[in-house]
Amino acid sequence: MNFARLAALAAALSFTAVALAQGKGPSDPQIAGIVVAANQIDIDAGKLAKSHSKRKDVQDFAQQMITDHSAVNKQAAALAKKLGVKPEDSDTSRSLKQAAAQTAKKLKGLKGAQFDRAYVDNEVAYHQQVLDAIDKVLVPGAQNAELKALIVKVRPAIAAHLEHAKHLQGSLAKKS
């Protein structure tokens, strides 16, 4: 009897632990908000690069970021609508936007090779940051199976972007 009560108590305690852990992470509407913000940031950076860079490889990469991240946001918007989830801001989405605004300000002051390097360096760091967020926060945190599946489906594109950006970083370093 005592043992059974102890087991019940242990179960209750572990339930509390799970609830607390969930309480710390972002909710599904907040995850949707992070996904939308993260994509929009890279679309905006791509547009800036298209108008500022004179190199074809950088412009092509920037266009690809616009196309791919717009496609992700289209999917995210469709899913949010289907699930009746309204993307919400959170500390994470706010800090992403704040950092992006600072980056954009810095990039706008640069020209030519300096711009290209700064843009591409930032794309490498940014996609690495997004991959980490996908693996550590967004996928483990998403409660809705379809939201989780969408993030899992997007991951290979982010990984390919990171690889592409690193490749570009290498060729920029060689030529200048």
Added chain:
Amino acid sequence: MKFVPERLEVAAGDTVVWTNRDFVPHTVTAAAAGIESGDLAEGKSFRLLAREKGEIAYLCRLHPVMRGVLIVK
């Protein structure tokens, strides 16, 4: 993002079909061999009749990190 499989062996005279199962557009491009699928939206396919024997290295023009090899025997 990758071609699955990345390496494919076929016999001369076979037709190879690539289908885009991703939600972003991709291409099958081998400039040296004169192969260009154009942008393939989700669900779209590109067919190629493998006439000549040899090895064709191709990539996605939009995502150059995606690479594949078609071996025609």
